[in-house]
Amino acid sequence: MSGPSVSGGGTIAVDTDAMVQAAHRLATAQDALAGIASRTAACAGGLPDGLPRRHVDEAVVLLRRATAEAEAAADGLRTAALRYGGVEHLVLDGQRGAAAAAAAVTGALMRLSVPVLGAAGPVLVAGGVLELAALLVAARTVQRTIETGRLAPQSDPVLLRALALAAASLDDGVRGALLLETPQHLVSDDPAGAIGSEGIGALLAALLLHPAGARLSTVPTSERAVRSPRRLAELADRLPDGSEPGGQVRIERYDDADGTRWIVYIAGTVTFDRDSGDEPFDLASDVLGVAHRTSDSEEAVLQAMRTAGVGADEPVLLVGHSQGALDAVRVAQDGGYEVGGVVQFGGPTGQVVLPEDVPVLAVEHDEDLVPVLGGTAASGAAGLRRLVIRRSLPGGGFGRPTSPATAAFPAHDLGAYRRTTAEAEASGDARVRAFRDRLGPFLDGREGTATRWRARRVSPGSGPTADGARDRGPSR
Known part of the structure; x- marks a missing residue:
C-alpha cells in the first residue's frame, strides 16, 4: 500500500x-x-x-x-x-496553461467559423470537440475497466485530472469566443475575475436553484466536557455527520490564562436534492459556495459561532469535510474572525486563496471527484502556501468500509481521509510536523466544552432563530 x-x-x-x-x-x-x-x-x-x-x-x-x-x-x-x-x-502549471490555450483556441474557432459556415459554425466546432472528448473518455473507461474489473469512471484519476483542467479552462474558452483572451489569462487563473469560475457558478445558481430567502434557525442540541485533540487525524474523528439529529456543526471551547480558543467542525453535504426543504447543507449551498455567494450552510456556521460567543479577536481553528471544507475557507475569507488555521478533507477549495498568515492543510485523494469540482489549484506563490497531503487509494478505495452516502465514491469517505492523515503524521515528513506545530495551541489536550448545533430553514413567522431571528446580510 x-x-x-x-x-x-x-x-x-x-x-x-x-x-x-x-x-x-x-x-x-x-x-x-x-x-x-x-x-x-x-x-x-x-x-x-x-x-x-x-x-x-x-x-x-x-x-x-x-x-x-x-x-x-x-x-x-x-x-x-x-x-x-x-x-x-x-508541471501542473504547464498542464493548466496548455488546457487554457486549447480552450481559448476552441472558442476562437467557434467565433471565426461563423463567416465560413454561418450560424451553424460554432455548433459544429463545439460538437466536434465534445465528440472527440467523449471518444477519449470512452476509450479510457474501457481500458480502466479491463485493468481493474470495475466500471467506475468517477474514480479514475486520469479522467478526474482532465475534468479539473476542463473546468478551470471554461473561462478561457468564453474569452476565446469573444476574442478577449490574452497571454496573461493563459498563465493565471483568477476565479473572481471576469468570466471566472465564481461567475460561472453564480450563473449556474441562478439557472438551476430555487430563489433564496428563507430564514435560518441554528440551535444547540447537546453539550459535554471534552479534551482538545492532540493529532491532526483526531480532527477528522470529531467532524459531525450532518444527517444525525445532533446537527451539522460542532464547536469546542477551550479557556486558559491567555484567553479563549475555539475549534469549529463543519459537516459535508447532507442532501443533493434540488428542493431540499429545511436542510441548508444541500446542493444549493454547494453551488453558491463555489460561486462565492453567501450560502445557507455558511450562514448556519456563522450563526452557530455568533451564538456560541466566538469573539472576533479569539483564535479559531476551522475544520471541514467536503462542503464543510468549502464553508470553512469561506468563513476564513469573509467571516471577520481571527482564524488560526484551516484543516480540510476532500473539499472543492483549490482556487480559494487565504491570507498568508492563515495556515491551510488540504487532504485529498486522487480518486475523489469532489476536490476536482473546485477546479485546479491556485497558481504561483498563492498555491504554494497551501500544504497538501495527497494519496492514491489502492483499488480506488473500493472494498473498504464506507458510509452509505459515499459507497459509489469511496475515495471521498471521511474514514479514508482520516487514515490518510494518520499515515502522513506517522511518516515523519517535516512539513506535516511544522504545520502540526503551528496548530500546537489547539492540539494540547486541554479540557474544554463541545457543543453540537442543528441548523434548518424556517418559514417567515414560524419562530425565532438562535441569534434573534436576524436577517442575513447581502450576498457577496
Whole structure:
C-alpha cells in the first residue's frame, strides 16, 4: 500500500511516496542505532580486567557513524521530496496553461467559423470537440475497466485530472469566443475575475436553484466536557455527520490564562436534492459556495459561532469535510474572525486563496471527484502556501468500509481521509510536523466544552432563530 505524499502547495499529486517512506524507515533505523551505540558504550565500562576494550570502542565509533549517516540520508530524502514537489507544481502549471490555450483556441474557432459556415459554425466546432472528448473518455473507461474489473469512471484519476483542467479552462474558452483572451489569462487563473469560475457558478445558481430567502434557525442540541485533540487525524474523528439529529456543526471551547480558543467542525453535504426543504447543507449551498455567494450552510456556521460567543479577536481553528471544507475557507475569507488555521478533507477549495498568515492543510485523494469540482489549484506563490497531503487509494478505495452516502465514491469517505492523515503524521515528513506545530495551541489536550448545533430553514413567522431571528446580510 502506497503512503500519502505531501506537497508544499497546490493540488499536486506528487509521487514522493517511496522517498517519504524510506526517510521514515531511515529515521527509525537511526533511533535504533543510536540506542545500540549507547548501550554498547555503557557495556565497555563493565568489562572484566584483562579483556581488551579496543574492539568495543571501535564498534561504538562505527555505530555512531552509521547513526549520523542514516540521519543525513533521511534529511536528504526529505529535501529531495520537497524539491520534487516544486517541480510537480511547475508541471501542473504547464498542464493548466496548455488546457487554457486549447480552450481559448476552441472558442476562437467557434467565433471565426461563423463567416465560413454561418450560424451553424460554432455548433459544429463545439460538437466536434465534445465528440472527440467523449471518444477519449470512452476509450479510457474501457481500458480502466479491463485493468481493474470495475466500471467506475468517477474514480479514475486520469479522467478526474482532465475534468479539473476542463473546468478551470471554461473561462478561457468564453474569452476565446469573444476574442478577449490574452497571454496573461493563459498563465493565471483568477476565479473572481471576469468570466471566472465564481461567475460561472453564480450563473449556474441562478439557472438551476430555487430563489433564496428563507430564514435560518441554528440551535444547540447537546453539550459535554471534552479534551482538545492532540493529532491532526483526531480532527477528522470529531467532524459531525450532518444527517444525525445532533446537527451539522460542532464547536469546542477551550479557556486558559491567555484567553479563549475555539475549534469549529463543519459537516459535508447532507442532501443533493434540488428542493431540499429545511436542510441548508444541500446542493444549493454547494453551488453558491463555489460561486462565492453567501450560502445557507455558511450562514448556519456563522450563526452557530455568533451564538456560541466566538469573539472576533479569539483564535479559531476551522475544520471541514467536503462542503464543510468549502464553508470553512469561506468563513476564513469573509467571516471577520481571527482564524488560526484551516484543516480540510476532500473539499472543492483549490482556487480559494487565504491570507498568508492563515495556515491551510488540504487532504485529498486522487480518486475523489469532489476536490476536482473546485477546479485546479491556485497558481504561483498563492498555491504554494497551501500544504497538501495527497494519496492514491489502492483499488480506488473500493472494498473498504464506507458510509452509505459515499459507497459509489469511496475515495471521498471521511474514514479514508482520516487514515490518510494518520499515515502522513506517522511518516515523519517535516512539513506535516511544522504545520502540526503551528496548530500546537489547539492540539494540547486541554479540557474544554463541545457543543453540537442543528441548523434548518424556517418559514417567515414560524419562530425565532438562535441569534434573534436576524436577517442575513447581502450576498457577496
